[in-house]
Amino acid sequence: MSVELRHLHAFLAIAEEGSITRAAARLHTGQPALSRTLAQLEAHLGLRLVDRSTHHLELTPAGRVFHDRAALAVDAVRTALDPAGLGSWPLRLGHPWAALGADTVPLLRRWDELHPAVPLELRRIDDSTAGLTRGLVDAALLRGEVGAPGVETELLLYEDRVAVLPADSPLAAREVLAAAELAECRLAVNTVSGTSSPALWPPQARPRGTLEVANTDEWLTAIAAGRAVGVSTVATPSIHSHPAIVYRPLTGLPPVPVYFARRRGPGHPALPALLSLAREVTAHHARTTP
Template identity: 65%
Template sequence: MSIELRHLRCFLAIAEESSVTRAAHRLGLTQPAVSRTLAALERQVGTRLVDRSTHHLELTAEGRVFRDKAAAAVAAFDDAMDPTRLRRRPLRLGHAWSALGPYTTPLLRRWEREHPETPLELLRIDDRTAGLARGEVDAAVLRGSVEAPGLVTELLFMEDRVAAVTSDGPLAARARLTLADLASGPVLVNEVSGVTTPALWPAGGRPVSTVTVTNTDDWLTAIAAGRGAGVSVASTAELHPHPGVTYRPLPDAPPVPVLLAHRTTTAHPALPELLALARELTREDS
């Protein structure tokens, strides 16, 4: 037996739904058919991909690695079979938040002027690699250290951190803040795509508690509601203003590296031009 596209789609549905039953409903198949397809796939790859021994279905460690590879393969196939993309294939640039900060608009305008034949799509995807590891984009703007197999990263610039506090709270009255100022109360942590963790603080002065969120919108809402403070980068203050959130400089926090990443395989033909333009724009101020 050889692996076919239907095996990959079936596995991805199971992974996304965390349920064989829901995956079967989504695919319009019977539950036994989905189970047989998964079993055949596992036999072919020679390892268990899904742990069904618990009440909550989970992917095994091998299954999580295979999920990213399967998603990339399916995305590449769908992209190749889309007739509109064959005529004018867009270059998809992912980001989880704040994109390229102050360089975002200049990048988009220069690209449209200099490469009108290739649309540049800026896509926000709440994922540590902004959809790059799953094959949803061709390149991605990432912040902080990112470890993922098959990715190439290039440092574009370093970005200062800022504190984000409730606008009607006492910290908002200060001109600048320190990490110690924030540690006395809860700190909001974006556990999906953020770069702030308790390890940012020294071992003896870490926050009294943390509140986890999964995206920038929820992070802003929680800060505005007074559930805690947050730490982000300077471009967040510019690109994500909120009436209930005040941003203040945080000079004792180390800056964050801003990276442009792409996969080692299936590169978009216009990727070299994007890399060159990003380098040019970000290094003009260096």
């Protein structure tokens, strides 16, 4: 049996819906037919992709790996068959929350000047790889260590950290803060794409608690409401301003590496040019740990 696009669509729908019944309704097919399609795909691969033994359907470890590959394949076919893209091939650059900070606009302007025939689309995606492993973007700007399989990275720069405070916090009156001064505060932690957690502090001097959020908007709102303080990098203030939030330089914590990330293997032909330009516009930053 040869695998067809319908097998990938079926598997992705099952994975995303968490239910064969809901996936069948989404695909406008019957549950038995969808189950057979999944069984055919698993037989072809010789692997179990979906664990049906629990009340809530879950992907097996092999299924999670295959999910990313299937998403990439479907996205590649969709892009290739999109008539709107035949005149030009957009280059999609993802980021989870701060792109290149103050260097973002210079990057976009310089790209438009140098490569007017290749649209550069900047996409914010709340995901640990900004959609890279799901095939939603061609490259991504990522902070912190990147351990996703099949992804290669190049260090662009290091960024110092900042404290992110409610504007009415007593600490907001300070010009510079030390990490130890946040030990009595509750820390807002972005569990999806953040780079800061209590583990950055010594065990005996960690923030007194955490408030977990799933994206940048929730993180900003929690801090603005006075429910927690945050720690980010110097890129954030230029991208995310808020009348109820102030940013202050923070000492005592290590800087954050910023990487240009792409999937291994063939990709958009303009990726080398984008990497070169990203190096150029960030050249004034340190590329080694301060």
